[in-house]
Amino acid sequence: MKSKAAAFPYLVWMLIFILVPLGLVAYYAVTTPDGTFTIDYISQVGEYTPVLVRSVWLAFLATVICLVIAYPLAFIISRHSGAGQRTMVMLIMLPMWMNFLLRTYAWMTILEKNGLINRFFAHFGLGPFEMINTQGAVVLGMIYNYLPFMILPLYSIMTKIPNSVIEAAQDLGANARKVLTKVLIPMTVPGISTGVIMVFVPSVSTFIISRMLGGGGNLLIGDLIDLQFLGNAYNPNLGAAISLVLMVLILLAMSITNQFGDDEKGDLLK
Numbered sequence: 001m002k003s004k005a006a007a008f009p010y011l012v013w014m015l016i017f018i019l020v021p022l023g024l025v026a027y028y029a030v031t032t033p034d035g036t037f038t039i040d041y042i043s044q045v046g047e048y049t050p051v052l053v054r055s056v057w058l059a060f061l062a063t064v065i066c067l068v069i070a071y072p073l074a075f076i077i078s079r080h081s082g083a084g085q086r087t088m089v090m091l092i093m094l095p096m097w098m099n100f101l102l103r104t105y106a107w108m109t110i111l112e113k114n115g116l117i118n119r120f121f122a123h124f125g126l127g128p129f130e131m132i133n134t135q136g137a138v139v140l141g142m143i144y145n146y147l148p149f150m151i152l153p154l155y156s157i158m159t160k161i162p163n164s165v166i167e168a169a170q171d172l173g174a175n176a177r178k179v180l181t182k183v184l185i186p187m188t189v190p191g192i193s194t195g196v197i198m199v200f201v202p203s204v205s206t207f208i209i210s211r212m213l214g215g216g217g218n219l220l221i222g223d224l225i226d227l228q229f230l231g232n233a234y235n236p237n238l239g240a241a242i243s244l245v246l247m248v249l250i251l252l253a254m255s256i257t258n259q260f261g262d263d264e265k266g267d268l269l270k
Contacts (some may be wrong), residue, residue, distance in 0.1 A: 009016035020184070025247075028240035037207070040119055048224055048242065055221040056249070058135060059203035060066055062142035066150040067192065069143070074154035074191075087197035089155065090146050098238040104141055104212050111213070133215030146202060150195035158184075185217050193257050201250055 032038050045052075077088045095103060110116050111131040121127040131137055161184070169183045185192075206221030214220070220240065228239025 022247075025240045025243050027138055028237050029244040030079055030241075031237065033237065041238045044238060045245045048221070051224055052221050052246075052249075054135075054218070055204050057198050058139055058220070059142070061151075062146070062203045063200045065139070065143055066147050067195065068149035070147060070154055071188075071192075072078065077151075077155050078158035079163070082160065082174055085155075085159070087266050089140050089152075092151055095144075096148055100145065100210065101212075104209060105245035107137070107141055107144065108132065108212055111140075132213065133217065135214065135218050137213040138210050138220075140214045142199075142203045142206065145209065146199045149202075151193040152209050153198065154188060154191040157188045161187055195222060196257055197254055200253060205246060206248065222261055 027153055029041055030037060030039060032040075080088065108115075111130045112118075113130075113132070115132075117131065118128040121129065165183065165187075166179060169179050174182065204220075205222045205225075207220060207226045210220040210223055211219055225239050225242050225246070227233055228235045228242065
């Protein structure tokens with residue numbers, strides 16, 4: 001009884017701030033402004049398939065790059081002493097203490113035609129290069145803003161792997177590649193799954209990064225949703241339909257990622 005009583009405030013919180021908003025999104029997605037049931041808005045989402053594909057592709061690309069960067073970095077941090085780990089984690093978290101918009105504005109000044117990078121290349125007679133308002137700039141913004149969300153889950157898992165496990169594998173004749181593929185990766189699957197979800201979900205639904213670094217030619221699905229609710233083409237029912245489809249796709253991606261993690265855990269237990 002005590003556990004149920006303690007959980008009651010959290011259940012109320014979930015009901016008010018999670019279930020009710022999701023229910024409203026679903027309601028607006030399948031109704032007209034006068035409350036009549038319709039699936040026209042959901043069928044219209046198909047018209048934005050190129051934007052949805054672009055959003056998924058760029059989010060996937062950013063997630064893969066974050067994983068490639070974060071995995072060795074998290075391992076290096078986990079092998080340091082306690083003070084060294086705390087210092088390196090603080091340095092990784094330090095940019096997140098600044099406002100999200102300020103960090104993105106900073107990249108705008110770095111990547112623009114008269115930015116720091118083009119000024120540097122100008123000393124060698126190179127450039128100016130078109131870096132702002134490109135898909136590469138959008139991916140760069142995603143990586144910079146969401147890389148800590150990949151590092152921290154991996155780091156938290158790797159700190160639990162003792163050096164003796166790695167040394168035992170090496171004593172049994174495993175080279176660096178086999179230690180990575182047969183020991184480290186299987187043992188860090190939960191951290192990989194968590195990091196992938198924590199990077200992919202905000203990346204695929206972002207709109208600030210694509211708007212500020214991608215320009216009007218690199219519209220993502222988050223930008224479309226924002227335009228339907230706050231833009232001149234005000235159509236909250238269509239915006240809710242797009243949000244609903246995006247939410248379903250994200251849930252499918254999360255279920256696939258979790259299933260992959262469960263399979264790996266099952267293999268380790270056999």
